[in-house]
Amino acid sequence: MRHVTLGMYQPGTSPFHRMPAGVKLVLLVACGVAIVVVRRWPWAVAAVAGLVVVAYLVAGLGLGFLVRQVRPVWVLLVFTAAMNLLARAWQQAWTVPVSLACLVALAALVTATTRTSDLVDVAVVVAGPARRFGVQPERVGLLLLLGLRCVPLVAGLVDGIREAQIARSGAFSLGAFAAPLVIAALREADVIGEALVARGIDD
């Protein structure tokens, strides 16, 4: 069974690690907007890609780590390149996928240099003004946290059910896959809820 980890936080003392989480998130949004704006100029896209590489080196993460962050979306990048090559010009065939890869890499840079608890704290602060409308910011943070927690959990359930199917029949059946997945997910939700209550998060 594969292990899906969350948060990919890589401990360190680089300027990116020391930067407040809120500042990093604002910079991430700004970089996203900037990349969308400059992607029509190939030289600017190349410069952004170069800056992303420098940022990973400054963060002490290395180029191997950068490649591992972008690799999961390679199919999307190739597809985007092919579509742009067919429908537009060859410049777009590399500037658009490189821009996308830069966005993915920058988002991964933020999560790799920021503890999940710091990201949750930012969500709580951002949701603060909604308190006057009856929203509990701490609950928003908890919601984000549980969303993040459930990704590896569901991935683990999927693996477990697939392994059970292979062990028992070897044939894939959507019904025999989906039903136990939903039941197991609901059961896990109960277990997490009980754990949260036991740790005093219900009050």
Add this chain to the structure above:
Amino acid sequence: MAIEVRRVTHTYGVGTPNARTVLHGVDVVLTEHRVGIIGHNGSGKSTFVRLLDALLLPTEGTVVVGGFDTARQASAVRSRTGFLFTDPDRQIIMPTVREDVAFGLRRRGLGKDEVARRVDAQLARFGLAGFADAPAHLLSGGQQQVLALASVLITEPSLVVMDEPTTLLDLRNARMFAELIFALDQQVVLATHHLDALAGFDRVLCFDQGRIAADGAPAEVGAFYRELMSRPAGVGDL
């Protein structure tokens, strides 16, 4: 801290055709420092320990922990009680070891420096300092259970209730973890299948079919449990 369980019955699925009563009129007061709970699968011991942390409420009867009724003052009970589950992986919420230990302090209104100080001290106490930034869900089962215990104890509960915390551990880890439990200053209620873990406990209860079948010193109740387990069992007892 006195734990008063008065004529408690617990039924799962009340009002449904599948209703199943797992505790029948249990009546006991626990004041000892270390209390062990044993019993076969389905005997009611996990339900019993969940009642002590208000994770379940009695269908009939009352549970009072440290003077607080679990049905009416659940928050007060939980703020004084820590609970350890069988599978620590389900109990760990945060992605890294340090964050999970700090999680219990999130709503205590402590400053970041104070939280960091307490977490560092807790990690050092439980030998987890070297794993502080490691992914919590990738630790070994034994390390995860130690982390779960450290995370529970950082809120300084007076009572720690544990539901078979050594069941998923190998023999060496189970022994080490049992030693860790025995050394705790807090009052402990430990449900387990490992009779060795109860050596030195002040009192042991043995559950059978939702009732306390034996109550006394570990050796005496352990002998009763062994005799109980030597009787032939049907599928319904599994």
